[in-house]
Amino acid sequence: MPEVTPDGGQGAATLDVMPAQEKTAPAPRPADRTPDWPEVQLHIVTGKGGTGKTTVAAALALALAARGKSVLLCEVEGRQGIAQLFDVPPLPYEERLLARGTTGSGDVYALSIDAESALLEYLDMYYRLGRAGKALDRFGVVEFATTIAPGVRDVLLTGKVYEAANRNRRNKGARHYDAIVLDAPPTGRIAQFLTVNNELAGLAKVGPIKAQADTVTTLLRSPRTAIHLVTVLEEMPVQETGDGIKELSGGGLPVGGVIVNMVRPQDLDAEERQELLDDTVDRGALVTSLDKIGIPAEDELVDALLEEGRHHAERRRLEDTQRALIDALEVPSYELPLLPGGVDLGGLYELAAALTEGGLA
């Protein structure tokens, strides 16, 4: 929203003094059922724009943490969606504690990965390029590599995710995570984002970059990774989900589940919906019901309620068509309810609970 935020304008300058941003809240209670993806360490969450990808990634991180896991939630597009969702100042290139359960040992750390920082960190970690690293920056190589050179940006971003998933001695004192959730680029770009390592490896046929790209690709294709696709029950997002799954499996990437977000409330049964669509509703009975509870059943209100009901029934019919298409994709699917009040922190915990119950986490 356009209101002025307290930190507006300063960005990096205020980061050093930023207090630890922890949210302590009741973590969703783990349901009895065992999660569907016990082997998966890296959960990649993608989805068409507007389907709630970031929300689902955050809810998944919370749900995993509720099982006692230490979770790292990463974003790679510099949109600061996680910070906005949790209502904390913009995230730096540094792992920050975001949420810790009141019971148990689970916690969620957050990290905003940007290509420039990832490149400098990489050079420092692997080549100890203290002075040369700075020279690279001065000669515009860092800018070149991160904004222009084909795919390098994506490789750096996935490379950092890889590093977090495979902490070794080079990164001293770094935290170890049980799970990583990546709020990834949208469905239309996801396969390219994850396979760009191959492309780069194709371009660079030998050398350390190639070796690095190959290791990252190995992780991304292993059973330790699952790519979840978020959709809503509308034609375009569902079609894109299907296309995305095809593209991912075609590229040898492990598809996880489909998360159906913003599912309308199931307040009316099939018979009632059919009556609304056929315009055969017993209007008298409806008026009687309203009278009984002291709501004046004026024509305007009754008409409005029936119209809303018809609209809902129409939408539900479309949703059912789309749901059938999702079922035909033959990947596990999970449904999340539409929250009429919008997604705030409370809503996020509700969604996390729904994911736990559904078995995604």
Next chain:
Amino acid sequence: MSPGKAAKATTHQSSRASARIGPLVAAHDPALVLDVDALLDDPNRNVIVCCGSGGVGKTTTSASLALRAAERGRKVVVLTIDPARRLAQSMGIEALDNIPRPVPGVVSTGSTGGRPGGSLDAMMLDMKRTFDEVVQGQASPEKAAQILENPFYIAVSSSFAGTQEYMAMEKLGQLDKDARKTGRWDLIIVDTPPSRSALDFLDAPERLSSFLDGRFMKLLLMPARGPARLMTAGFGMVTNAITKIIGAQVLTDMKSFVAAFDTLFGGFRQRAQRTFELLQDSRTAFLVIAAPEPDALREAAYFVERLRQERMPLAGLVVNRASSNPPGDLSANAAMTGVEKLRTSGEDHGLAAGLLRLHADRKIVVEREKRLTRRFATSHPDVPTAVLPALSTDVHDLEGLRRIGDLLGAQVDHGSRRASTP
């Protein structure tokens, strides 16, 4: 302002923390209403750019505007980036061939307002082909062939960060040139790519020039340009580091690409500059598309402020998919109380309870969306806005597009303030 300076400051995420530009206190005036038909009918308006974050219905809105403009008598071409398959089918642009083709079924008799004689062409952007054509148009055949075969070029043209954005702007420049030369079109409507950020396409020309102009490129070219007198210790260190990391072969590919591309640099930069100027011209209008959601409106606010900063003509904001307020004054609370009473009555009132619950949810959604749009209007009171209700069915034919066009046109009634064009 040169595109360079402004774009440079906004390429990185840190620049998101730019200052707010707008009124410092809220005014009490109601928000301006966007007069879509006045915008579409304005003969001096030749380019409309639709931008906004992903998933807000940019493509559908662009197509609806294009159809409406055509049926009101304009000669329109719409450049779409990645339309849904059925929408593309209905517009006859399923083949991704970079050529504008007439859309069948357009009715331009002047019967629905406006003038007769309009037409609608549509095309889908082919990013790689556009890039190839630019190269072929700029270089000699031998040189072009040499560039098109270079592995580094192939990678750049298909996965360069921002190629799609750049090529959309390139194509816009070409269409505008064609339109002026042949008179085939008098209005170009452009959909923008689903970028990370809605603003990427504004920065694309600058990014490409900074690539071509970059110090690193100059360094790569230097040995080819004569005595290596600038081969400083720093440069040696840099090339060593690069060779160490990416391998000598990539560096060789890059060098031959840069050498082959060298002569085209000037042309590319000029084109980028011209496109940027076209975007600033008063012949152009920007429409920011959003949904009544915090993320989309935040992106829209950012966009509005950025356009101001670049002195680009903003025509208004379109808020898609708004929930419409159900008539009657039954509040969400009253409806939920009713549901509770029905539940405890012990009788079967399933339908009534269900309808009241739906009503309550709807009221809550409407209230939230209104609050969000109102806040946008408070901080950007001079941005004319159109609010479109969500449709209960998906749009994938001309009839659906026409319906959206009607809703867009129906925003202005005689009672409200009409927005003057920017």
